[in-house]
Amino acid sequence: MNRVVITGMGIYSTIGKNLAEVRDSLYYGRSGIGIDPRRKEFGFRSCLTGVIERPNLKNDLPRRMRIGLAEQGEYSYVATMEALKNAGIDMDFLEKNEVGILYGNDSSSIPVIESIDLIREKRDTTLIGSGAIFQSMNSTITMNLSVILKLRGINFTISGACASSSHAIGMAYLLIKQGLQDIIICGGGQEINAESMGSFDGLSAFSTREDDPTKASRPFDRDRDGLVPSGGAATVILESYESAMRRGARILAEVNGYGFSSNGDHISVPNVDGPVRSLKRCLEDAGLKACDIDYINAHATATPIGDMNEAKAIDLIFGECRPLVSSTKSMTGHEMWMGGASEVIYSMIMMENSFVAPNINFENPDEFTGKLNIAGKTIEKKIEVFLSNSFGFGGTNSTLIISKFK
Amino acid sequence: MKPEIVAKVNEFLAEEFEIEAALLTPEARLVEDLGIESLDFVDIVVIIERDFGFKVKREDMEGVHTLEDLYKYIETRAV
Numbered sequence: 001m002n003r004v005v006i007t008g009m010g011i012y013s014t015i016g017k018n019l020a021e022v023r024d025s026l027y028y029g030r031s032g033i034g035i036d037p038r039r040k041e042f043g044f045r046s047c048l049t050g051v052i053e054r055p056n057l058k059n060d061l062p063r064r065m066r067i068g069l070a071e072q073g074e075y076s077y078v079a080t081m082e083a084l085k086n087a088g089i090d091m092d093f094l095e096k097n098e099v100g101i102l103y104g105n106d107s108s109s110i111p112v113i114e115s116i117d118l119i120r121e122k123r124d125t126t127l128i129g130s131g132a133i134f135q136s137m138n139s140t141i142t143m144n145l146s147v148i149l150k151l152r153g154i155n156f157t158i159s160g161a162c163a164s165s166s167h168a169i170g171m172a173y174l175l176i177k178q179g180l181q182d183i184i185i186c187g188g189g190q191e192i193n194a195e196s197m198g199s200f201d202g203l204s205a206f207s208t209r210e211d212d213p214t215k216a217s218r219p220f221d222r223d224r225d226g227l228v229p230s231g232g233a234a235t236v237i238l239e240s241y242e243s244a245m246r247r248g249a250r251i252l253a254e255v256n257g258y259g260f261s262s263n264g265d266h267i268s269v270p271n272v273d274g275p276v277r278s279l280k281r282c283l284e285d286a287g288l289k290a291c292d293i294d295y296i297n298a299h300a301t302a303t304p305i306g307d308m309n310e311a312k313a314i315d316l317i318f319g320e321c322r323p324l325v326s327s328t329k330s331m332t333g334h335e336m337w338m339g340g341a342s343e344v345i346y347s348m349i350m351m352e353n354s355f356v357a358p359n360i361n362f363e364n365p366d367e368f369t370g371k372l373n374i375a376g377k378t379i380e381k382k383i384e385v386f387l388s389n390s391f392g393f394g395g396t397n398s399t400l401i402i403s404k405f406k
Numbered sequence: 407m408k409p410e411i412v413a414k415v416n417e418f419l420a421e422e423f424e425i426e427a428a429l430l431t432p433e434a435r436l437v438e439d440l441g442i443e444s445l446d447f448v449d450i451v452v453i454i455e456r457d458f459g460f461k462v463k464r465e466d467m468e469g470v471h472t473l474e475d476l477y478k479y480i481e482t483r484a485v
Binding site: 129 | 422423424443445446448449451452455461462464
Protein backbone atom coordinates (compact mmCIF):
# COMPACT_ATOMS: atom_id res chain seq x y z
CA MET A 1 0.00 0.00 0.00
CA ASN A 2 1.25 3.48 -0.92
CA ARG A 3 1.51 6.30 1.56
CA VAL A 4 -0.67 9.21 0.43
CA VAL A 5 0.54 12.77 0.87
CA ILE A 6 -0.72 16.26 0.11
CA THR A 7 1.66 18.35 -1.97
CA GLY A 8 -0.46 21.36 -2.85
CA MET A 9 -3.50 23.36 -1.84
CA GLY A 10 -5.46 26.33 -3.13
CA ILE A 11 -8.51 28.18 -1.93
CA TYR A 12 -11.02 30.79 -3.09
CA SER A 13 -13.37 31.51 -0.23
CA THR A 14 -15.45 34.11 1.57
CA ILE A 15 -12.62 34.61 4.05
CA GLY A 16 -9.87 35.03 1.46
CA LYS A 17 -9.06 34.53 -2.21
CA ASN A 18 -5.79 32.72 -1.62
CA LEU A 19 -3.91 30.81 1.08
CA ALA A 20 -2.25 33.88 2.61
CA GLU A 21 -5.49 35.83 2.97
CA VAL A 22 -7.28 32.81 4.42
CA ARG A 23 -4.48 32.20 6.94
CA ASP A 24 -4.91 35.73 8.30
CA SER A 25 -8.71 35.47 8.43
CA LEU A 26 -8.50 32.18 10.31
CA TYR A 27 -5.98 33.53 12.79
CA TYR A 28 -7.91 36.75 13.46
CA GLY A 29 -11.33 35.12 13.41
CA ARG A 30 -12.73 37.17 10.52
CA SER A 31 -16.22 36.43 9.25
CA GLY A 32 -17.08 36.19 5.54
CA ILE A 33 -20.83 36.56 6.12
CA GLY A 34 -23.04 39.38 4.86
CA ILE A 35 -26.46 40.13 3.40
CA ASP A 36 -27.79 39.56 -0.14
CA PRO A 37 -30.74 41.98 -0.54
CA ARG A 38 -31.98 40.14 -3.67
CA ARG A 39 -33.07 37.30 -1.43
CA LYS A 40 -35.64 39.58 0.23
CA GLU A 41 -37.21 40.25 -3.20
CA PHE A 42 -37.34 36.49 -3.76
CA GLY A 43 -39.21 35.95 -0.49
CA PHE A 44 -36.38 34.26 1.38
CA ARG A 45 -36.72 33.82 5.13
CA SER A 46 -33.05 34.79 5.45
CA CYS A 47 -30.83 37.06 3.34
CA LEU A 48 -27.70 35.92 5.16
CA THR A 49 -24.97 34.47 2.95
CA GLY A 50 -21.25 34.13 2.53
CA VAL A 51 -20.03 37.01 0.36
CA ILE A 52 -17.60 36.38 -2.49
CA GLU A 53 -16.59 38.14 -5.70
CA ARG A 54 -16.73 36.34 -9.08
CA PRO A 55 -13.23 36.08 -10.55
CA ASN A 56 -12.67 37.63 -13.98
CA LEU A 57 -10.94 34.96 -16.07
CA LYS A 58 -10.92 36.86 -19.37
CA ASN A 59 -7.14 37.18 -19.35
CA ASP A 60 -6.59 33.65 -18.04
CA LEU A 61 -8.62 31.43 -20.34
CA PRO A 62 -9.80 31.54 -23.98
CA ARG A 63 -13.52 31.97 -24.64
CA ARG A 64 -14.25 28.30 -25.38
CA MET A 65 -12.80 27.28 -22.02
CA ARG A 66 -14.59 30.05 -20.13
CA ILE A 67 -18.10 29.55 -21.46
CA GLY A 68 -18.43 26.06 -20.00
CA LEU A 69 -17.59 27.25 -16.50
CA ALA A 70 -20.46 27.94 -14.14
CA GLU A 71 -19.95 30.16 -11.10
CA GLN A 72 -18.52 27.37 -8.95
CA GLY A 73 -16.35 26.27 -11.89
CA GLU A 74 -14.70 29.69 -11.94
CA TYR A 75 -13.96 29.48 -8.23
CA SER A 76 -12.62 25.95 -8.73
CA TYR A 77 -10.35 27.04 -11.57
CA VAL A 78 -8.77 29.75 -9.41
CA ALA A 79 -8.35 27.44 -6.40
CA THR A 80 -6.92 24.68 -8.59
CA MET A 81 -4.37 26.93 -10.28
CA GLU A 82 -3.16 28.04 -6.84
CA ALA A 83 -2.97 24.42 -5.69
CA LEU A 84 -1.01 23.30 -8.77
CA LYS A 85 1.41 26.18 -8.37
CA ASN A 86 1.73 25.35 -4.68
CA ALA A 87 2.51 21.74 -5.66
CA GLY A 88 5.06 22.77 -8.30
CA ILE A 89 3.03 21.19 -11.12
CA ASP A 90 2.86 23.02 -14.47
CA MET A 91 1.10 22.36 -17.78
CA ASP A 92 4.17 20.62 -19.16
CA PHE A 93 4.06 18.11 -16.28
CA LEU A 94 0.29 17.58 -16.74
CA GLU A 95 0.77 16.80 -20.43
CA LYS A 96 3.53 14.28 -19.78
CA ASN A 97 2.12 12.48 -16.74
CA GLU A 98 -1.18 10.81 -15.88
CA VAL A 99 -2.95 13.09 -13.40
CA GLY A 100 -6.58 12.61 -12.35
CA ILE A 101 -9.36 14.75 -10.91
CA LEU A 102 -12.05 13.91 -8.33
CA TYR A 103 -14.08 16.90 -7.25
CA GLY A 104 -17.16 17.36 -5.11
CA ASN A 105 -20.14 19.24 -6.53
CA ASP A 106 -23.86 18.65 -6.07
CA SER A 107 -25.71 21.38 -7.97
CA SER A 108 -25.47 23.92 -10.76
CA SER A 109 -28.65 25.93 -10.60
CA ILE A 110 -28.25 29.09 -12.66
CA PRO A 111 -27.44 27.49 -16.04
CA VAL A 112 -30.36 25.07 -15.60
CA ILE A 113 -32.77 27.87 -14.69
CA GLU A 114 -31.58 30.20 -17.46
CA SER A 115 -31.79 27.46 -20.11
CA ILE A 116 -35.32 26.51 -19.13
CA ASP A 117 -36.42 30.15 -18.98
CA LEU A 118 -35.11 30.58 -22.55
CA ILE A 119 -36.85 27.45 -23.82
CA ARG A 120 -40.12 28.57 -22.29
CA GLU A 121 -39.81 32.04 -23.77
CA LYS A 122 -38.32 31.36 -27.21
CA ARG A 123 -39.40 27.76 -27.92
CA ASP A 124 -36.04 27.20 -29.61
CA THR A 125 -33.35 25.15 -27.87
CA THR A 126 -30.55 26.37 -30.16
CA LEU A 127 -30.84 29.81 -28.60
CA ILE A 128 -29.55 28.47 -25.27
CA GLY A 129 -26.06 28.56 -26.76
CA SER A 130 -23.23 26.08 -26.51
CA GLY A 131 -21.98 26.68 -22.96
CA ALA A 132 -25.10 25.88 -20.94
CA ILE A 133 -24.94 22.08 -21.08
CA PHE A 134 -21.35 22.07 -19.82
CA GLN A 135 -22.28 24.46 -17.03
CA SER A 136 -25.46 22.77 -15.95
CA MET A 137 -24.40 19.19 -15.23
CA ASN A 138 -23.31 18.17 -11.75
CA SER A 139 -19.96 17.15 -13.20
CA THR A 140 -19.42 20.66 -14.60
CA ILE A 141 -16.26 21.28 -12.60
CA THR A 142 -14.45 18.05 -13.43
CA MET A 143 -15.52 18.08 -17.10
CA ASN A 144 -14.19 21.61 -17.57
CA LEU A 145 -11.01 21.43 -15.49
CA SER A 146 -10.01 18.10 -17.03
CA VAL A 147 -10.11 19.73 -20.48
CA ILE A 148 -8.46 22.99 -19.43
CA LEU A 149 -5.66 21.10 -17.66
CA LYS A 150 -5.41 18.30 -20.28
CA LEU A 151 -5.82 15.62 -17.60
CA ARG A 152 -5.55 11.98 -18.58
CA GLY A 153 -6.18 10.15 -15.30
CA ILE A 154 -9.36 9.37 -13.38
CA ASN A 155 -12.04 12.00 -14.01
CA PHE A 156 -15.42 12.28 -12.31
CA THR A 157 -17.48 14.25 -9.82
CA ILE A 158 -18.62 13.04 -6.45
CA SER A 159 -22.05 14.18 -5.28
CA GLY A 160 -22.51 13.39 -1.62
CA ALA A 161 -24.39 16.49 -0.47
CA CYS A 162 -22.41 18.47 2.13
CA ALA A 163 -19.84 15.69 2.40
CA SER A 164 -19.11 15.70 -1.37
CA SER A 165 -15.58 17.04 -1.34
CA SER A 166 -14.57 15.17 1.81
CA HIS A 167 -15.58 11.96 0.04
CA ALA A 168 -13.67 13.14 -3.06
CA ILE A 169 -10.50 13.34 -0.99
CA GLY A 170 -11.32 10.00 0.61
CA MET A 171 -11.80 8.29 -2.75
CA ALA A 172 -8.61 9.81 -4.15
CA TYR A 173 -6.77 8.60 -1.05
CA LEU A 174 -8.03 5.04 -1.63
CA LEU A 175 -7.06 5.07 -5.32
CA ILE A 176 -3.54 6.35 -4.64
CA LYS A 177 -3.10 4.05 -1.64
CA GLN A 178 -3.91 1.10 -3.87
CA GLY A 179 -1.46 2.22 -6.54
CA LEU A 180 -4.08 2.95 -9.20
CA GLN A 181 -3.17 6.64 -9.55
CA ASP A 182 -0.12 8.72 -8.66
CA ILE A 183 -1.59 12.22 -8.49
CA ILE A 184 -5.20 13.33 -8.17
CA ILE A 185 -6.50 16.89 -8.07
CA CYS A 186 -9.27 16.86 -5.45
CA GLY A 187 -11.56 19.39 -3.98
CA GLY A 188 -14.99 20.91 -3.97
CA GLY A 189 -16.82 23.85 -5.49
CA GLN A 190 -19.99 25.54 -4.29
CA GLU A 191 -22.23 28.03 -6.04
CA ILE A 192 -23.46 30.85 -3.82
CA ASN A 193 -26.24 32.51 -5.83
CA ALA A 194 -29.71 33.10 -4.37
CA GLU A 195 -31.45 30.82 -6.87
CA SER A 196 -29.46 27.80 -5.70
CA MET A 197 -30.36 28.40 -2.05
CA GLY A 198 -34.13 29.00 -2.27
CA SER A 199 -35.33 25.47 -1.61
CA PHE A 200 -32.91 25.10 1.31
CA ASP A 201 -34.09 28.43 2.77
CA GLY A 202 -37.62 27.05 2.50
CA LEU A 203 -36.78 24.33 5.02
CA SER A 204 -36.20 27.02 7.70
CA ALA A 205 -32.64 25.73 8.02
CA PHE A 206 -30.95 29.14 7.80
CA SER A 207 -30.16 31.55 10.61
CA THR A 208 -32.40 34.63 10.55
CA ARG A 209 -30.11 36.80 12.66
CA GLU A 210 -29.94 39.39 9.86
CA ASP A 211 -29.36 42.36 12.15
CA ASP A 212 -25.82 41.18 12.87
CA PRO A 213 -24.53 39.03 9.97
CA THR A 214 -21.08 38.25 11.37
CA LYS A 215 -22.69 36.91 14.55
CA ALA A 216 -25.23 34.76 12.71
CA SER A 217 -23.20 31.58 12.21
CA ARG A 218 -22.87 30.23 15.76
CA PRO A 219 -21.89 26.56 15.68
CA PHE A 220 -22.13 24.84 19.09
CA ASP A 221 -23.40 28.03 20.76
CA ARG A 222 -26.50 27.67 22.95
CA ASP A 223 -28.32 30.37 20.95
CA ARG A 224 -27.56 29.04 17.45
CA ASP A 225 -30.55 29.31 15.12
CA GLY A 226 -29.46 27.71 11.87
CA LEU A 227 -26.73 27.74 9.26
CA VAL A 228 -25.60 30.48 6.87
CA PRO A 229 -25.16 29.24 3.26
CA SER A 230 -21.82 30.01 1.64
CA GLY A 231 -19.52 28.88 -1.15
CA GLY A 232 -16.31 29.15 -3.15
CA ALA A 233 -13.85 26.39 -4.01
CA ALA A 234 -10.97 24.48 -2.47
CA THR A 235 -8.41 22.20 -4.11
CA VAL A 236 -5.82 19.83 -2.66
CA ILE A 237 -3.27 17.81 -4.63
CA LEU A 238 -3.11 14.22 -3.39
CA GLU A 239 -0.07 12.25 -4.42
CA SER A 240 1.70 9.01 -3.65
CA TYR A 241 4.77 9.45 -1.47
CA GLU A 242 6.90 7.88 -4.22
CA SER A 243 5.64 10.32 -6.84
CA ALA A 244 6.25 13.29 -4.53
CA MET A 245 9.80 12.07 -3.86
CA ARG A 246 10.43 11.51 -7.58
CA ARG A 247 9.45 15.09 -8.37
CA GLY A 248 11.22 16.51 -5.35
CA ALA A 249 7.91 18.01 -4.22
CA ARG A 250 7.40 19.69 -0.87
CA ILE A 251 5.18 17.43 1.24
CA LEU A 252 2.62 19.43 3.21
CA ALA A 253 0.87 16.60 5.05
CA GLU A 254 -0.07 12.93 4.97
CA VAL A 255 -3.58 11.53 4.64
CA ASN A 256 -3.75 8.82 7.31
CA GLY A 257 -7.32 7.67 7.19
CA TYR A 258 -10.77 7.93 5.63
CA GLY A 259 -13.96 6.92 7.39
CA PHE A 260 -17.45 6.85 5.95
CA SER A 261 -20.94 5.69 6.83
CA SER A 262 -24.57 6.23 6.07
CA ASN A 263 -27.11 6.91 8.81
CA GLY A 264 -29.86 4.72 7.32
CA ASP A 265 -32.27 7.11 8.96
CA HIS A 266 -33.92 10.47 8.21
CA ILE A 267 -33.23 12.44 4.99
CA SER A 268 -32.37 15.72 6.73
CA VAL A 269 -32.11 15.07 10.47
CA PRO A 270 -28.67 13.72 11.40
CA ASN A 271 -28.21 11.08 14.07
CA VAL A 272 -25.38 10.04 16.41
CA ASP A 273 -24.74 6.47 15.36
CA GLY A 274 -23.78 7.26 11.73
CA PRO A 275 -21.08 9.81 12.58
CA VAL A 276 -19.78 7.56 15.39
CA ARG A 277 -19.25 4.73 12.89
CA SER A 278 -17.52 7.10 10.44
CA LEU A 279 -15.20 8.37 13.21
CA LYS A 280 -14.36 4.86 14.39
CA ARG A 281 -13.70 3.61 10.87
CA CYS A 282 -11.40 6.55 10.18
CA LEU A 283 -9.38 6.05 13.38
CA GLU A 284 -9.07 2.34 12.61
CA ASP A 285 -7.98 3.02 9.02
CA ALA A 286 -5.35 5.49 10.28
CA GLY A 287 -4.18 3.05 12.96
CA LEU A 288 -4.60 5.79 15.56
CA LYS A 289 -6.30 6.12 18.92
CA ALA A 290 -8.72 8.89 19.84
CA CYS A 291 -6.08 10.49 22.08
CA ASP A 292 -3.67 10.83 19.11
CA ILE A 293 -5.90 13.54 17.58
CA ASP A 294 -4.82 17.10 18.45
CA TYR A 295 -7.61 19.00 16.77
CA ILE A 296 -11.04 18.27 15.34
CA ASN A 297 -12.49 20.49 12.63
CA ALA A 298 -16.16 19.76 13.25
CA HIS A 299 -18.88 19.63 10.62
CA ALA A 300 -21.09 21.73 12.98
CA THR A 301 -23.17 24.03 10.77
CA ALA A 302 -25.04 25.79 13.62
CA THR A 303 -28.31 23.91 13.33
CA PRO A 304 -29.76 23.00 16.72
CA ILE A 305 -29.99 19.21 16.19
CA GLY A 306 -26.98 18.74 13.90
CA ASP A 307 -24.52 20.33 16.30
CA MET A 308 -26.03 18.50 19.28
CA ASN A 309 -25.69 15.10 17.62
CA GLU A 310 -22.16 15.78 16.39
CA ALA A 311 -21.22 16.93 19.92
CA LYS A 312 -22.62 13.67 21.28
CA ALA A 313 -20.68 11.62 18.70
CA ILE A 314 -17.41 13.47 19.36
CA ASP A 315 -17.89 13.17 23.14
CA LEU A 316 -18.56 9.46 22.83
CA ILE A 317 -15.29 8.79 21.00
CA PHE A 318 -13.04 11.58 22.30
CA GLY A 319 -14.55 12.25 25.74
CA GLU A 320 -11.53 10.86 27.53
CA CYS A 321 -8.92 13.10 25.84
CA ARG A 322 -11.06 16.12 24.85
CA PRO A 323 -8.99 17.42 21.90
CA LEU A 324 -9.56 21.01 20.79
CA VAL A 325 -12.62 21.37 18.55
CA SER A 326 -13.74 24.25 16.35
CA SER A 327 -16.11 24.78 13.49
CA THR A 328 -14.63 27.15 10.92
CA LYS A 329 -18.19 27.50 9.57
CA SER A 330 -18.55 30.11 12.32
CA MET A 331 -16.47 32.34 10.01
CA THR A 332 -17.15 30.97 6.52
CA GLY A 333 -20.75 29.85 6.82
CA HIS A 334 -21.65 26.45 5.43
CA GLU A 335 -19.65 25.85 2.26
CA MET A 336 -21.60 22.67 1.52
CA TRP A 337 -20.16 20.75 -1.49
CA MET A 338 -16.88 22.61 -0.96
CA GLY A 339 -16.79 22.28 2.83
CA GLY A 340 -14.98 18.96 3.16
CA ALA A 341 -12.02 20.14 1.07
CA SER A 342 -11.95 23.72 2.36
CA GLU A 343 -11.97 22.56 5.97
CA VAL A 344 -9.06 20.23 5.28
CA ILE A 345 -7.20 23.27 3.92
CA TYR A 346 -8.19 25.46 6.89
CA SER A 347 -6.92 22.75 9.23
CA MET A 348 -3.70 22.30 7.23
CA ILE A 349 -3.08 26.05 7.46
CA MET A 350 -3.55 25.79 11.24
CA MET A 351 -1.19 22.79 11.40
CA GLU A 352 1.43 24.59 9.33
CA ASN A 353 1.22 27.74 11.47
CA SER A 354 0.68 26.07 14.88
CA PHE A 355 -2.65 27.55 15.90
CA VAL A 356 -6.27 26.50 16.27
CA ALA A 357 -8.65 28.92 14.58
CA PRO A 358 -11.48 30.18 16.73
CA ASN A 359 -15.04 28.94 16.69
CA ILE A 360 -16.24 32.55 16.66
CA ASN A 361 -19.63 33.36 18.20
CA PHE A 362 -19.32 30.49 20.67
CA GLU A 363 -20.45 32.43 23.71
CA ASN A 364 -22.42 29.92 25.77
CA PRO A 365 -22.34 26.15 25.57
CA ASP A 366 -25.43 24.02 25.97
CA GLU A 367 -25.77 20.73 27.82
CA PHE A 368 -24.10 18.76 25.02
CA THR A 369 -21.65 21.17 23.42
CA GLY A 370 -20.33 22.01 26.90
CA LYS A 371 -18.77 18.55 27.01
CA LEU A 372 -16.40 19.42 24.16
CA ASN A 373 -13.16 21.39 24.39
CA ILE A 374 -14.25 24.11 21.95
CA ALA A 375 -11.75 26.82 20.97
CA GLY A 376 -13.76 30.01 21.40
CA LYS A 377 -10.72 32.11 20.56
CA THR A 378 -7.47 31.57 18.62
CA ILE A 379 -5.20 29.16 20.49
CA GLU A 380 -1.48 28.84 19.77
CA LYS A 381 -0.93 25.11 19.56
CA LYS A 382 1.26 22.65 17.76
CA ILE A 383 -0.93 20.29 15.75
CA GLU A 384 0.54 16.96 14.66
CA VAL A 385 -2.70 15.20 13.69
CA PHE A 386 -6.16 16.57 12.93
CA LEU A 387 -9.51 15.11 12.04
CA SER A 388 -12.16 16.67 9.80
CA ASN A 389 -15.85 15.71 9.75
CA SER A 390 -18.33 16.30 6.93
CA PHE A 391 -21.95 15.15 6.97
CA GLY A 392 -24.75 15.59 4.45
CA PHE A 393 -28.41 15.10 3.55
CA GLY A 394 -29.40 11.48 3.21
CA GLY A 395 -27.21 10.69 6.19
CA THR A 396 -23.91 10.53 4.31
CA ASN A 397 -20.88 10.90 6.59
CA SER A 398 -17.18 11.33 5.84
CA THR A 399 -14.21 11.66 8.16
CA LEU A 400 -10.58 12.33 7.25
CA ILE A 401 -7.48 12.14 9.45
CA ILE A 402 -4.45 14.11 8.25
CA SER A 403 -1.09 14.59 9.92
CA LYS A 404 2.26 16.30 9.57
CA PHE A 405 4.45 14.18 7.33
CA LYS A 406 7.13 12.30 9.24
CA MET B 407 -21.87 43.29 -49.87
CA LYS B 408 -23.48 45.64 -47.40
CA PRO B 409 -20.76 47.25 -45.29
CA GLU B 410 -22.99 47.32 -42.21
CA ILE B 411 -23.29 43.53 -42.32
CA VAL B 412 -19.52 43.13 -42.65
CA ALA B 413 -18.99 45.53 -39.76
CA LYS B 414 -21.51 43.81 -37.49
CA VAL B 415 -20.20 40.31 -38.21
CA ASN B 416 -16.59 41.37 -37.72
CA GLU B 417 -17.54 43.09 -34.50
CA PHE B 418 -19.11 40.01 -32.95
CA LEU B 419 -16.29 37.76 -34.11
CA ALA B 420 -13.75 40.12 -32.55
CA GLU B 421 -15.66 40.77 -29.36
CA GLU B 422 -17.49 37.58 -28.54
CA PHE B 423 -15.11 35.09 -30.15
CA GLU B 424 -12.00 37.08 -29.33
CA ILE B 425 -10.58 36.73 -32.86
CA GLU B 426 -7.88 39.21 -33.87
CA ALA B 427 -9.35 41.90 -36.13
CA ALA B 428 -6.47 41.56 -38.61
CA LEU B 429 -7.52 37.97 -39.36
CA LEU B 430 -11.04 38.98 -40.38
CA THR B 431 -10.67 39.05 -44.16
CA PRO B 432 -13.42 37.85 -46.56
CA GLU B 433 -11.36 34.86 -47.71
CA ALA B 434 -10.58 33.69 -44.15
CA ARG B 435 -11.87 30.16 -43.55
CA LEU B 436 -13.94 30.02 -40.34
CA VAL B 437 -12.62 26.69 -39.10
CA GLU B 438 -9.09 26.50 -40.44
CA ASP B 439 -8.08 30.17 -40.23
CA LEU B 440 -10.25 31.65 -37.49
CA GLY B 441 -10.37 28.64 -35.15
CA ILE B 442 -14.19 28.43 -35.08
CA GLU B 443 -15.21 24.92 -33.99
CA SER B 444 -18.47 22.99 -34.27
CA LEU B 445 -19.80 24.18 -30.90
CA ASP B 446 -19.13 27.79 -31.87
CA PHE B 447 -21.61 27.55 -34.76
CA VAL B 448 -24.35 27.14 -32.12
CA ASP B 449 -23.36 30.50 -30.65
CA ILE B 450 -23.14 32.09 -34.12
CA VAL B 451 -26.77 31.06 -34.66
CA VAL B 452 -27.73 32.75 -31.38
CA ILE B 453 -25.86 35.95 -32.28
CA ILE B 454 -27.29 36.16 -35.81
CA GLU B 455 -30.82 35.98 -34.39
CA ARG B 456 -29.94 38.64 -31.82
CA ASP B 457 -28.14 41.03 -34.21
CA PHE B 458 -29.95 40.45 -37.51
CA GLY B 459 -33.37 39.32 -36.32
CA PHE B 460 -33.85 36.10 -38.30
CA LYS B 461 -33.80 32.44 -37.34
CA VAL B 462 -30.96 30.31 -38.61
CA LYS B 463 -31.24 26.58 -38.97
CA ARG B 464 -28.09 24.79 -37.86
CA GLU B 465 -28.06 23.03 -41.29
CA ASP B 466 -27.84 26.41 -43.08
CA MET B 467 -24.34 26.77 -41.70
CA GLU B 468 -23.16 23.69 -43.58
CA GLY B 469 -22.56 25.73 -46.75
CA VAL B 470 -20.72 28.47 -44.89
CA HIS B 471 -16.95 28.00 -45.08
CA THR B 472 -15.39 31.43 -45.42
CA LEU B 473 -16.19 34.74 -43.84
CA GLU B 474 -17.46 35.90 -47.24
CA ASP B 475 -19.92 32.97 -47.27
CA LEU B 476 -21.19 34.13 -43.90
CA TYR B 477 -21.65 37.75 -45.04
CA LYS B 478 -23.48 36.57 -48.15
CA TYR B 479 -25.69 34.16 -46.23
CA ILE B 480 -26.72 36.92 -43.83
CA GLU B 481 -27.29 39.36 -46.68
CA THR B 482 -29.66 37.00 -48.47
CA ARG B 483 -31.61 36.25 -45.28
CA ALA B 484 -31.63 39.61 -43.51
CA VAL B 485 -34.58 41.82 -44.38
